[in-house]
Each structure stands twice: as C-alpha cells, then as structure tokens.
Amino acid sequence: MKTDDLIGLLAQDAGPVPTRTGERRFALALLVGVALALAWVQGAFGIRSDLAEVMAMPAFWQKVAMPLAVAATGLVVVFRLGHPGARMNGWWLGVWLPVSLLWIWAAVVLWMAEPGARIPLVMGTTWRVCVFNVTATALPIGVGLLWALRGLAPTRPVLTGAAAGWLAGAVGACVYSLHCPEMAAPFVAIWYVLGMGMSAALGALAGRHWLRW
Template identity: 85%
Template sequence: MKTDELIALLARDAGPVPTGVGERRFAAALVLGILAALAWVQAAFGLRADLPLLMTTADFWQKVAMPLAVAVTGLVVVFRLGHPGARVRGWWLGVWLPVSLLWIWAAAVLWMAEPAARMPLVLGTTWRSCVFNVTATALPIGIALLWALRGLAPTRPTLTGAAAGWLAGAVGACVYSLHCPEMAAPFVAVWYVLGMGLSAALGALAGRHWLRW
C-alpha cells in the first residue's frame, strides 16, 4: 500500500483535528531545545563577558545574520515537510540564499585583505573546535525537533531529518555565537556552515530511522 493511500485510509474515519496542535508542538520543541542548548553553552564554555555590549554592534548581527535567516526559512521548510503533500520547493531558496550571500561576502573580505591576513581570517583561533561545538550545541535542538516531527506525518523521513538537522544547526550556531570569540565573515562562512552541515547529516541519519512509520 502506498503512503498516500494509507494516510487516506487512516483519515477516513478520523474526527476533526484540533487546530494549532502541530504549531504548539513545534514551538514547545524549539523553546526546550534552545534552552537546553543555552544551558550547554553556559556550562561548557560560558557566555562572552562583553556580550551585552557586543550585541549592540553591527559586527555581531552581521555574524548571526546567516544562521538567523536560515533558521527562519528552515522552520517553515521543516514544518511543511512534516505534513504530507505540502509543497516546499520554493522555500529551499530561502534556506540556501543566506549561505550563498555569506560566501560572497566572505570572498570579498578575503579579496580585500592583505595576503598574509587571509589565512588568519579563515582559521581564527578556534577552527579546530568550532565545527564540533556548533554541532554539539545543535544536538538538543535537533532531538527536540525530531520529537515534534514524530507527532506529525512526514513521508520523506531522511529529507525531513536532514532539514531538521540543518535548522537545528542554524539555531545552534546562533546560540554558540554567544560564546564564540570569532567575528570574521570567512571564519563563519567555513566553520559555522560545516557545523550546520554535520548537524544536517546527523539529522538525515536519525530521521531515516526515527521518522519512519
């Protein structure tokens, strides 16, 4: 039996579904995941001492602009993937466009920098740990999102898991930025994106098993 036929069979005798259940489940999962990620960053690394002042600067918001934009559009994509038949094709542009713009910006920064300064702009001082730290910060968010998705009806579990992991990676990158001392666009364009990508890969693997029904 095909998935769509099974859904139709199950829904034939079902009563009306209360409105907003999926939205509330997603909101609860996201809030719990973010709180857990914040607790992890605070316990493992500590927040930046200059964070209140830093958050008043343009540099900070330029740093988090990409993961914030990915998170906003990614939330829509993930939620729609949790509903059979929902279209997501047009939303993928919103997921990848912020990353593409960041890469263009990072390339421009490197092009204008002195040759000797280019490698430090890419590596910073924390490149060895950044990918792991972003992925670890995203982990509780990803678990919470997968829990929320299990209450829906995703028909593409691997893709849905990957999208949830990408979203978790973006939100995790925002949370980790509250500790991260790096501010250069080339650093964010390489290591933050790699951390988000690893989170997406883990989400795809988890979704393949946890979201199957």
C-alpha cells in the same frame, strides 16, 4: 463484516482533531531545545562577559545574520515537510541563499585583505573546536524537532531529518555565537556552515530511523 460497517465501527468514537497541534509541538520543541542549548553553552564555555557591548557592534549581527535567516526559512521548510503534499513554493531558496550570500561576502573580504591576513581570517583562533561546538549546541534542538516531526506525517524521512538538522544547526550556531569570539566572515562561512552541515548529516541519519512510518 462489510467495509462500510467496519469504517463506521472505527469512526464511531472519533472526535474532532485538535487545531494547531503541530505548531504547538514545534514551539515546545524549540523552546526546550534552545533552553538546553543555552544551558550547555553556559555550562561548557560560558556566555561572553562583554556580550552586551558586542551585541551593539554591527559585526556581531553580520555574523549571526546567516544562521538567523536560515532558521527563519528553515522552520517553514521543516514544518511543511512534516505534512504530505505540502508545497515548498520557493522556501528552499531561503535555506541556501543566506549561505551563498555569506560565501560571496567572505570571498570579497579575503580578496580585499592583505595576503598575510587571509589565513587568520579563515582559521581564527577556535577553528579546531568550532564545528564540534556548533554541532553539540544544535543536538538538543535537533532531538526536539525530530520529536515534533514524529507527531506529524513526513513522507521523506531522510530529507526531512536533514532539513531538521540543518535548522537545528542554524539555531545552534546562533546560540553558540553568544560565546564564540570569532567575528570574521570567512571564519563563519567555513566553520559555522560545516557545523550546520554536520548537524544536517546527523539529522538525515536519525530521520531515516525515527521518522519512518
């Protein structure tokens, strides 16, 4: 059989490719992942009873500003990594810039604080469990994102998995903040970022196996 004949045979039943399939997969993954993460936080820890009052405080939005910004830009990065040849066009900067700004802000807070207050600002009261809690909250979101990416065509599975884990960690940090009592910038700059980094490491490991062609 000639090559042209083979191509014609394979293509004769081909139909139009559905539009926005990737976007729908990502939306579904995030919707289900966030719902499961919320259920986990509610069941394991409980949402803060004073959440409405806390959300009226600037300190709460200062705490979640970094993960929200990372999530917004990270979604674009992960989606583009799922498409071969797609350019980042500076979107990588948005993944790291919010963390860098948070670290600068945390350093200023520590520098201005009294010496005796610096350790409490860093350690808070939940430092022992924060990294695990953020990572665990991010887990269903990360699994959903990897499922969405398997329906696309990522050519760099480890990098794509790491980016998906970083995004999941940012969204998970936002969800976990609905329970977390910590508000200090130095605490968030260390323990939240470590939780996001752990999620990224798990994503890289998973992407190496799940996202290979």
